[in-house]
Amino acid sequence: xxxxxxxxxxxxxxxxxxxxxxxxxxxxxxxxxxxxxxxxxxxxxxxxxxxxxxxxxxxxxxxxxxxxxxxxxxxxxxxxxxxxxxxxxxxxxxxxxxxxxxxxxxxxxxx
Amino acid sequence: xxxxxxxxxxxxxxxxxxxxxxxxxxxxxxxxxxxxxxxxxxxxxxxxxxxxxxxxxxxxxxxxxxxxxxxxxxxxxxxxxxxxxxxxxxxxxxxxxxxxxxxxxxxxxxxxxxxxxxxxxxxxxxxxxxxxxxxxxxxxxxxxxxxxxxxxxxxxxxxxxxxxxxxxxxxxxxxxxxxxxxxxxxxxxxxxxxxxxxxxxxxxxxxxxxxxxxxxxxxxxxxxxxxxxxxxxxxxxxxxxxxxxxxxxxxxxxxxxxxxxxxxxxxxxxxxxxxxxxxxxxxxxxxxxxxxxxxxxxxxxxxxxxxxxxxxxxxxxxxxxxxxxxxxxxxxxxxxxxxxxxxxxxxxxxxxxxxxxxxxxxxxxxxxxxxxxxxxxxxxxxxxxxxxxxxxxxxxxxxxxxxxxxxxxxxxxxxxxxxxxxxxxxxxxxxxxxxxxxxxxxxxxxxxxxxxxxxxxxxxxxxxxxxxxxxxxxxxx
Amino acid sequence: xxxxxxxxxxxxxxxxxxxxxxxxxxxxxxxxxxxxxxxxxxxxxxxxxxxxxxxxxxxxxxxxxxxxxxxxxxxxxxxxxxxxxxxxxxxxxxxxxxxxxxxxxxxxxxxxxxxxxxxxxxxxxxxxxxxxxxxxxxxxxxxxxxxxxxxxxxxxxxxxxxxxxxxxxxxxxxxxxxxxxxxxxxxxxxxxxxxxxxx
Numbered sequence: 045x046x047x048x049x050x051x052x053x054x055x056x057x058x059x060x061x062x063x064x065x066x067x068x069x070x071x072x073x074x075x076x077x078x079x080x081x082x083x084x085x086x087x088x089x090x091x092x093x094x095x096x097x098x099x100x101x102x103x104x105x106x107x108x109x110x111x112x113x114x115x116x117x118x119x120x121x122x123x124x125x126x127x128x129x130x131x132x133x134x135x136x137x138x139x140x141x142x143x144x145x146x147x148x149x150x151x152x153x154x155x
Numbered sequence: 156x157x158x159x160x161x162x163x164x165x166x167x168x169x170x171x172x173x174x175x176x177x178x179x180x181x182x183x184x185x186x187x188x189x190x191x192x193x194x195x196x197x198x199x200x201x202x203x204x205x206x207x208x209x210x211x212x213x214x215x216x217x218x219x220x221x222x223x224x225x226x227x228x229x230x231x232x233x234x235x236x237x238x239x240x241x242x243x244x245x246x247x248x249x250x251x252x253x254x255x256x257x258x259x260x261x262x263x264x265x266x267x268x269x270x271x272x273x274x275x276x277x278x279x280x281x282x283x284x285x286x287x288x289x290x291x292x293x294x295x296x297x298x299x300x301x302x303x304x305x306x307x308x309x310x311x312x313x314x315x316x317x318x319x320x321x322x323x324x325x326x327x328x329x330x331x332x333x334x335x336x337x338x339x340x341x342x343x344x345x346x347x348x349x350x351x352x353x354x355x356x357x358x359x360x361x362x363x364x365x366x367x368x369x370x371x372x373x374x375x376x377x378x379x380x381x382x383x384x385x386x387x388x389x390x391x392x393x394x395x396x397x398x399x400x401x402x403x404x405x406x407x408x409x410x411x412x413x414x415x416x417x418x419x420x421x422x423x424x425x426x427x428x429x430x431x432x433x434x435x436x437x438x439x440x441x442x443x444x445x446x447x448x449x450x451x452x453x454x455x456x457x458x459x460x461x462x463x464x465x466x467x468x469x470x471x472x473x474x475x476x477x478x479x480x481x482x483x484x485x486x487x488x489x490x491x492x493x494x495x496x497x498x499x500x501x502x503x504x505x506x507x508x509x510x511x512x513x514x515x516x517x518x519x520x521x522x523x524x525x526x527x528x529x530x531x532x533x534x535x536x537x538x539x540x541x542x543x544x545x546x547x548x549x550x551x552x553x554x555x556x557x558x559x560x561x562x563x564x565x566x567x568x569x570x571x572x573x574x575x576x577x578x579x580x581x582x583x584x585x586x587x588x589x590x591x592x593x594x595x596x597x598x599x600x601x602x603x604x605x606x607x608x609x610x611x612x613x614x615x616x617x618x619x620x621x622x623x624x625x626x627x628x629x630x631x632x
Numbered sequence: 633x634x635x636x637x638x639x640x641x642x643x644x645x646x647x648x649x650x651x652x653x654x655x656x657x658x659x660x661x662x663x664x665x666x667x668x669x670x671x672x673x674x675x676x677x678x679x680x681x682x683x684x685x686x687x688x689x690x691x692x693x694x695x696x697x698x699x700x701x702x703x704x705x706x707x708x709x710x711x712x713x714x715x716x717x718x719x720x721x722x723x724x725x726x727x728x729x730x731x732x733x734x735x736x737x738x739x740x741x742x743x744x745x746x747x748x749x750x751x752x753x754x755x756x757x758x759x760x761x762x763x764x765x766x767x768x769x770x771x772x773x774x775x776x777x778x779x780x781x782x783x784x785x786x787x788x789x790x791x792x793x794x795x796x797x798x799x800x801x802x803x804x805x806x807x808x809x810x811x812x813x814x815x816x817x818x819x820x821x822x823x824x825x826x827x828x829x830x831x
Contacts, residue, residue, distance in 0.1 A: 046420065046483055046698065048822060051569050054487075058561065061478040065431055069469065072435045076442035108483040113421055121428050125435075132436045136443040138641030139389045193749070196789040204793040205749045206738025272730030272801060283732030285746050319643065323650075343725040345812055346672040346679050349743055350665075385643060392646035396653045403657040404664075412820035413743045414672050414679050420818065422664070486822050490744035490752055573821030575761040578751040579786035 047109035060104040067097035068125050075129040076136075097125060158521060163243040164232040164311075169521065170250055171226030172514050176609060178219035178257075179507070183602050185212040190598050193591045207268050210281075210288050211261065216502060217286060218257055223510030224367055225304055228324065230517055231374050232308060238315030242307045249303035256296040260289050277341065284348070286356055287338045294339050301332045319388030323395060324370045331363045346414030353409040360502075361472075362402040368464070368509045369394045375461055375509070378516055379452045382444065390440060397433035405430050411482050412489055420482045427480040434473040441465060454519050454527045456538040456615070460512035463546060467504015475500050475553070487568040492560035492590070500553040503545075514612060522616035532618050541607035548601025552594045559590030678816040682720040685710045685810045691758055691826050699819025710807055711769060720807070727808025734795045742812070744820060750792065757806070757813040758826045765828050769806065776802040 049057050071093035078086035104110070105118040158166050188208040192198050199208070233240055240246065263280055270276030277283070278291045289297070305328045312321045338355035342348050373387035407423030452458035475497040479488040488494070515538070519527050529535070563581045571577020581587055639645055675681040680702075688705035709715070715723065731737070737746035740753050751759075761784050762768035775782045777799060779792035797805070 046486070046819070048486055049483055051565070054561075054565055054569065057484055058478055061481070061484065062474055065434075065474045065477045068431060068435060069438050069473075072438045073442060076439045080442060080446040104481075108481060110481075110483070114424065114483075117425055117428055124429075124432070128432060128435050129439055132439040133443070135393065135436075135641050136440055138638050139386055140443070140447060141636045142383075142385065189749075196785075196791065200791070201793055204739075206735045206747070206793075209747050209749065210735060210738045269734045269795060272726050272728075272733045272804065274729070276733035277729070281733065281735050283735045283737055285737045288735065288738075319647070341729075343682075343721070343728045344672070344674050344679060345728065345742060346815060347669070349745060350668070350672060352745075389641070389643045389646055392643065392650045395650040396646060399650070399654040399657055403654070403661055406661065410668075412817045413745070414815045414817055415668055416671050416678070417818055419668075486820060489820065490741040490746070490748065492748055495748060568822060570823075572823040572825045573752060573755075574825050575751045575756075575759050575784060576786055579788045579790075582790070583786070583788050 047111070049108055053107040056103055056107040060100045060107065063100035064097060064104060064121075067093050067100055071097055071125070072129040072132075076133060079133055094126060098122060160523065161521060162233040162239070164229040164240045164246075165517070165520070167240075167243065167246050167250065168226040168230035168517060170247075171222045171229065172517060174254055174257075175219045175222035175226060175510065176514075176612065178215045178222065180605055180609065181261075182212055182215035182219060183598075183605050185209075185215065187595075187598050187602060188212075190591070190595045194588075194595060203265070204268075207264060211264055213286055214264070214288055215261075220364075220502075220506050220510065223506075223513070224364075224371075226517075227371050227510060227513040228304075228308060230513065231371075232311055233315075235318060235321055235374070236312045236315030238311060240307060241310040241314055242303070245303055246307050249300045252296065253300040256293050256300075260293050263290070264288070274341075284338070284352055287352070291339065294335070298332060298335060298339075301328070301335070305329065305332060318384070319391060320370050320373055323366065323391055327363050327366045327370070331359065331367070334358050334363065349413045350410070350415065353406060357406045357409055358403070361405060362399060364506065365398050365402065366395055368506060369398070371509055371513060372461065372464070375457065375512060375516065376444075379454050379458045379461065380444075393436065394433055397436055401426050401429035401432060408480050408482075408485070411485055424481050427477065430480075431473050431477060434469050437465060438469065452528075453525070454516055455529065455535065456527055456542070456611075457512045457515035457519070459538075459542055460508050460515060463542065464505065464508035464512060467500065467508050467546075469504075471497070471500035471502070471504030471553075475557075487564040488560065491563040491568065492556045492587075493564060494560075496553050496556035496560050499549055499556060503549045511608070515615075518612055518615055524616040527616060531615070535615075537607050537611035538615065541604045541611055544600055544604030544607060546604075548597045548599075548604050551597030551600060555590045555593035555597060557590075559587045559594070562586035562590070680704065680811070680814045681717060682724045682811055683715060683717045684814045685720055685724065685807050686714050689757065689810065689814050691755060691813070691824055697819070700822070700824060701819070702814045702816055704814060710810055711803060720811075723804050723807040724811045726801075727804035727806070727811075730797070730801050730805050731808060734797070739792075743815070743817060750790070752821060753809060753812070754815075754817060754821060755813050755824055755826075757810045758824070760825055760827045762827055768827065772806050772809075773799060773802045776805060 071090050074086055074090035074093055078084065078090055101118055101122055105115065108114075110118050158169060161169070185208045188199065188203065189205060189212050192205045192208065229240075229246070267280050270280040276290075280290055282288050282290055282294075287294070305325075308321075308328060309325050312318075312325060334355055337351045340351075369391055373391045376382045376387055377384060404422055405426040407419045407425075408427045409423070410419035411423060479485055479493050479497070515527065527535075531538075562584055565581075566584055566587075567573060567577045567581035571580050670676065672679050684704060686707060686709045688708035690703040690705060691700050692703045693699070694701045707714070731742070736742070736753070739747050739750040741748065742753050744752060744754065757768075762771045771782075775784065775792075776797045778794065780794055783791040785791055
């Protein structure tokens with residue numbers, strides 16, 4: 045059963061919907077960048093983005109009345125987005141193993 | 156200009172690209188006319204009504220993108236298969252049949268426009284279903300031409316050698332041709348009609364086309380950045396798994412309101428939430444790649460358009476799609492300017508961009524240049540400005556349409572209850588009207604961009620003498 | 633060289649995954665389609681038989697589903713003539729073919745799909761623009777046959793072009809619109825005001 049969005053929540057719904065994707069991408073971007081450049085401080089920014097994502101999903105969930113099944117969707121999204129960049133990063137490293145691995149960590153000498 | 160140094164597939168590709176660009180220009184011209192009709196309601200009334208200009212606008216787009224895809228695949232075919240194309244003559248015949256058929260359909264759309272409510276109208280004038288308005292005879296022609304194309308691709312790879320890209324591409328073309336059949340029958344039951352209609356539209360645009368451009372992207376990355384084949388192939392498979400994994404059942408988000416059972420709300424909502432995952436994967440991998448790959452791109456315009464593709468796909472399909480994909484929201488946005496906003500950015504961002512990139516790669520080899528870099532004689536101002544104007548124009552239109560759509564979902568849908576009165580109350584609201592004016596302004600920006608693009612594609616690299624260090628790949632076959 | 637790459641990131645693993653995922657999702661889609669098709673066939677609960685045009689059609693809020701749903705009422709034959717199932721099907725079919733032949737979707741949306749230059753037609757039969765139930769049929773015929781003079785543009789200046797629709801064709805189109813308004817669309821359009829039910 046759907047519970048339509050209330051008029052006063054209209055902007056919140058669209059804005060948070062956009063922010064979910066934007067913050068999700070920013071989290072992924074900063075995460076990857078931090079790993080790539082070995083800059084741990086950037087990881088803080090990445091997790092800050094995740095917090096923005098978390099807030100956006102929550103705002104979307106409450107404004108769009110995501111209850112019941114839809115609440116599980118919200119939880120899945122939050123966990124999925126948290127873990128996805130980790131998994132994808134591992135995948136990146138693993139698929140590039142054969143290709144001059146030292147470039148990722150420029151400080152190490154070539155093996 | 157002589158194209159004798161190009162292989163057969165590449166020469167055929169140039170033909171496809173030429174028609175593609177012509178139709179791209181037509182798309183924008185008719186888009187301008189349609190946009191104008193929002194501002195001046197009587198503009199060309201009775202001569203070229205909105206349903207005519209808009210139909211040409213969207214059909215020219217579908218067909219030019221198809222031409223662009225076919226051309227791009229023919230471009231890489233001989234190189235990828237390491238052998239001569241099998242049915243060059245057949246391919247040429249199919250090209251001319253396809254092109255003449257397209258010309259006839261466009262003339263009939265413009266001159267005859269509509270017909271009585273009988274089967275002959277659907278067979279020879281207009282099918283009257285959005286995006287696949289082409290009459291039935293032309294549908295059959297399209298399928299035959301696609302089959303010839305498919306034969307050329309599959310048989311050439313079979314004769315030469317298969318690769319991961321070749322395999323994905325060939326299977327994808329089977330799906331692409333097969334899905335088109337789902338739109339080729341008549342039924343009075345409009346729910347059934349739209350159920351299958353979405354198989355064509357969604358499973359083309361949000362699934363098989365995405366995979367097709369994934370193949371082009373993989374090939375383009377090898378060409379412009381020199382990424383290893385093994386890596387692009389693995390990532391192509393990853394993208395296929397993620398894209399089809401979320402996109403096939405993502406079809407559900409079109410089955411919210413057309414008479415289909417309520418469980419589609421759940422399925423559509425769930426898989427829509429998954430659809431951003433392949434995009435996140437692309438973001439992470441792009442960062443990784445750019446960090447690992449220190450090699451410079453040898454074709455700046457092509458590389459810039461590939462970047463535009465990555466961002467356009469992310470924003471157009473990802474952000475703009477997700478904003479209104481949950482049924483709780485879509486109830487208000489379905490069938491408003493939201494869809495137009497999303498459509499403009501997604502089609503341009505995901506598809507037009509990568510075809511333009513492929514055209515630049517083709518232009519580089521066709522003109523015998525080893526690089527298109529910062530040392531272009533005129534500083535490359537034409538490609539830079541056309542890139543800027545086209546992207547600014549489309550993004551501007553998208554934002555303007557978004558503002559109109561937001562107002563529309565509020566005034567017409569939520570408050571006005573979607574009655575005719577509510578509809579027109581929204582259409583006359585200052586936000587809506589101003590949004591439409593801005594859309595027009597950015598429409599002209601886009602049009603300026605295409606003029607420059609055509610000029611640039613016709614001239615880039617022409618004044619410079621072909622370097623002797625031509626990449627061997629340009630001369631194979 | 634390949635030995636360095638763990639199995640879960642190898643080319644072959646992802647090739648197989650891509651094939652299996654695609655195949656699985658496609659099979660699920662086929663199964664869902666087989667379930668959905670009977671539910672959207674003409675004569676089903678969600679998509680009524682064409683003879684529904686003999687009945688009064690309403691769009692009423694349903695507390696249980698929390699949306700508006702079509703409600704089929706007592707006899708109210710279209711243009712005062714009760715039709716058999718075959719006659720109704722022939723009439724609605726003619727109407728649907730006219731909407732395709734005149735490319736109505738080039739301006740309007742049907743079930744929300746199409747273009748956005750003119751109002752949605754999903755519940756056009758029930759729209760208050762037709763003044764009242766007794767006047768509705770004649771107003772719709774007049775509008776379709778001569779849309780420029782009988783324009784309902786509500787101050788927008790936008791008019792429907794004259795598509796040379798005959799009276800016979802207009803009636804067929806109206807039959808199609810009436811039938812379409814009886815389809816259960818999960819509450820789309822939302823918050824719709826039905827003709828003669830304005831408060």
